[in-house]
Amino acid sequence: MGWFNLGKQDRDGKQVRIEHRGRHLRVSRTGGVSLRAQTKAAGLNLTANSRHGVRVSRSLGRNTQMALQNGRLVLRGRYGNGPTKLNMSKSGFTFSSKNQLGTFNWVKPGRSSAKLFGVQVRGRKAANAHLAFMLVSLLVTMTAALLGMLLLLLQWLMALGSICWRLLLQIPDRILDLKQWFADRRLQRARAALPAAGVQQIAAWPAANQYAAVALIFLGWGRGDSTSQAVPAITRLFPSGEPSTDSLASNADWPGVADALESLLSDETSASNRARQLALLAEIGKAAATRIQPEQLPALVMQLDELALQQGDKTCLQERMVGVFCDAAGLRMVTSTGWNP
Structure with a gap:
């Protein structure tokens, strides 16, 4: 002490x-x-x-x-x-x-x-x-409280900014989703506007004609040509001079299918020409899922994709057609393994 x-x-x-x-x-x-x-x-x-x-x-x-x-x-x-x-x-x-x-x-x-x-x-x-x-003490306490409130406000602003940033990053995806939703709605309306007789005709086609219809739509309408114009173009893609050595393609009535598609496309309808093309493709995809063997459907899509690349770069419409056909046929694309039913 x-x-x-x-x-x-x-x-x-x-x-x-x-x-x-x-x-x-x-x-x-x-x-x-x-x-x-x-x-x-x-x-x-x-x-x-x-x-x-x-x-x-x-x-x-x-x-x-x-x-x-x-x-x-x-x-x-x-x-x-x-x-x-x-x-x-x-x-x-x-x-x-x-x-x-x-x-x-x-x-x-x-x-x-x-x-x-x-x-x-x-x-x-x-x-x-x-x-x-x-x-x-009051001034110190008020200063500490003010600093605490400012810090809390800053944390809230940072959290709000983080949320806004994440939402901002999602805007492109949401816009694409919205566009896809509108496209699907237009496709549904176009399919509903198709004549019942035409839908029944497509469903009654044999597997070979349905295969030919998909190829003609994808390689013809997909590039802005008629299906009749696509027949000789498809023929030139095969060295043998035949549309395909595949049994489905060999047995298909290519000119008859092309004429039938153009006839269905020219029917009076309120839908646009492209929407009607996609609607017909969707109905063909739905029918093909019951006519063509499930293991042949992925190979069909991959074959058409290769044929399109032989003609040149694929168009946006062809990309859209692949998605429409796969959705209608019950196919989904897996990145690691390719196309799965």
Whole structure:
């Protein structure tokens, strides 16, 4: 322990009150130098002080004390848990709160006390010190709260920005999905507008003619030509001079299928020419799924894709036709293995 408690700290880590407290001698800034002696007799505490006189005190209960000092009655008590307590005296009740600076009396600020660097002050000086301390604490708290709110707002803005960025990245895909949805709706309306007799005619075709119909639509209409014009073009793609050595293609009535397709396309309808072409292809794909063996359908699509590349780069319409036919025939494309039924 240092001289006059210098260097000694309290529970809050602050310098304790600078004073000397011996068994009989006390020296402090406010109390001066005094001699003190204390004893107990008949349940009473007897205290004699060279500066303050004689005091007789007794505890009336927990945290309650009554004393007689130099003929003056003293009654005091302090109740409550935590930093804020209820104080009792002869003049009434007051509330006080303890903080890092000392104790502030909310009802009678003049009874406050404060400790500054180990120096104990009371009265108005202590009250002013507490007011300044509370003002600074309020400013610090408000600043911390403001910074916390700004940080929280920044986090919200970052989260909102992240969500907006993800949504922005999804816009191209959503636009494509929307376009696909409208295209599918137009295709459904075009299929519904097809004459029932034409749909029945397509369903009655043998597998060879359905194969030929898909090839003519894909290689003819897909490049903006008629199916009749596509017949000699398809013939030139095979070295043998025949449309195909495949049994389906060899048995197909290519000119007859071409004429039938052009006849179905020229029927009166409210749908556009391209929508009607895709609608006919969808009906042929649906019928082909029941006529052509399932294991032959993926090979058919891959063969037509190769034939289209021999003619040149595929058109956007041909790409669309592949999707329409596969959807109608119940095919799906798997990246790792190719076409799967």
